[in-house]
Amino acid sequence: MTSNENLFERAQAAIPGGVNSPVRAFRSVGGTPLFLVKASGAYVTDSAGREYVDLVASWGPAILGHAHPRVVKVVQDAAARGLSFGASTPAETELAELIAERVAPVEKVRLVSTGTEATMTAIRLARGFTGRELLVKFAGHYHGHSDGLLAAAGSGLATLALPGSAGVTAATAGQTLVLPYNDLDAVRAAFAEHGDNIAAVITEAAAANMGVVAPDPGFNAALADIVHAHGALLIMDEVLTGFRVSSAGYWGLENAYSQSYAPDLFTFGKVIGGGLPVAALGGRAEVMDHLAPLGPVYQAGTLSGNPVAVAAGLETLRLADESVYATLDASALLISEAVSAALSAEGVAHHVQRAGNLFSFVFGEHLAGGARNYDQVLSQEAYRYPAFFQSMLAAGVSLPPSVFEAWFVTAAHDDRAITRILDALPEAAKAAAA
Ligand code: PLP
Secondary structure (H helix, E strand, O other): OOOHHHHHHHHHHHOHHHOOOHHHHOOOOOOOOOOEEEEEEOEEEEOOOOEEEEOOHHHOOOOOOEOOHHHHHHHHHHHHHOOOOOOOOHHHHHHHHHHHHHOOOOOEEEEEOOHHHHHHHHHHHHHHHHOOOEEEEEOOOOOOOOHHHOEEOOOOOOOEOEEOOOOOOHHHHOOEEEEOOOOHHHHHHHHHHHHHHEEEEEEEOOEOOOOOEOOOOOHHHHHHHHHHHOOOEEEEEOOOOOOOOOOOHHHHHHHHOOOOOOOOEEEEOHHHHEOEOOEEEEEOHHHHOOEOOOOOEOOOOOOOOOHHHHHHHHHHHHHOOHHHHHHHHHHHHHHHHHHHHHHHHOOOOEEEEEEOOEEEEEEOHHHOOOOOOHHHHHOOOOOHHHHHHHHHHHOOEEOOOOOOOOEOOOOOOOHHHHHHHHHHHHHHHHHHHO
16 A cells, blocks of 8 residues: 555656646645545545545535445446447437436437536537627636636626636637626626627536535526526536436526526536536527537537446436435535534634535635625635644545535435544534634
8 A cells, every 4th residue: 555645746747736637636725635546435545545434526426425336337237338339329318318307498418528528518509509709607606627718807897808727818718708606787787788799608506616605596597587688598507516406406406496497508517427427518409409410519529428427327317316315415414514513613703605415614704694706705714724624634534625615425425424524523623713
């Protein structure tokens, strides 16, 4: 067995920053990233053989817990039949049908491999369908790393954005408008100024990439009204929330509370691949049929609809019945309330941010009522989290390595796993208070 430290040193010589996705680098919490060798149920095991209760769940996909035996079995069977055909398979249609069955506004689905591809394609499709150029997104929302989505807000409302990463051209970023979240007046102002050239608004169904920030009640429905009044499309990004917060995603949760609205396009990822690379965009047939080969909007992928990955996704969705969602909801509530109680006992001012069974925490007296947008999230006492995180890690609990990430429970978090989390909290809360 090798230590995480040795492996990280070696990785840094071969891989930029030693990681293949930046947040894995533990930059915001300090210390050495975990090098995992095994994941099973609610637990992950590092290269030194240390087992942790996992509240990252591969950043969302593992709703059933890691390596669910039935998912592993279908993956093994599918692999034995062939790893990739580069041709259509019956299972792809089954997955498309299942997604459309559960999310009513979706009539047709195109499978891709990553959430980034799904949002990138949805935006190209919206532009191709409307013949317009501009895209509206909200500050603090993450939709993957395609160029036009790595745009930082310029000053003031309805200002065209500046590049949010080196390598993104000003011309590309300038086609994205970045608005404050949960601010319908800002949306109205943007449409008043640029309405006839806005192709689409893209929004996380509930923001969960700046920590969790739920939409205000009625925000998504009002957004749909404004967007549609101006002939633009609404792209609901459910890559993270889809099939995690309910069997019909966050859209399903809101519609259950009769906030009825119909996005034109949805994007999915994470859960629909069950831990393997599957993502999708779906929506009204009239819009989706603009994709090649029927329509003029090009999109393709050598590994799109990969048979092994689709098998994992299909089995995961089939196993995710209402009892799974009830378990996720109950565990999320229990854990988040226990964290909150431990923090309160140490006098650490905080607020539990929730969107369905997703949750995170913002720290600071001034945020006692919660954070509704990116500026508020950034204003928190973020320095409290690294000490909390490291204390939990030392006690054998792996949390998201940033205060700006959601916590993910799985249906495999049983009493033993939850007890280990609860036992670790008093020390961690003390560390956060210091
Ligand atoms: N959209 C949302 C809401 C996400 O949370 C993510 C990833 O975290 C993406 C898109 C990008 O997905 P991927 O990492 O599969 O490219």
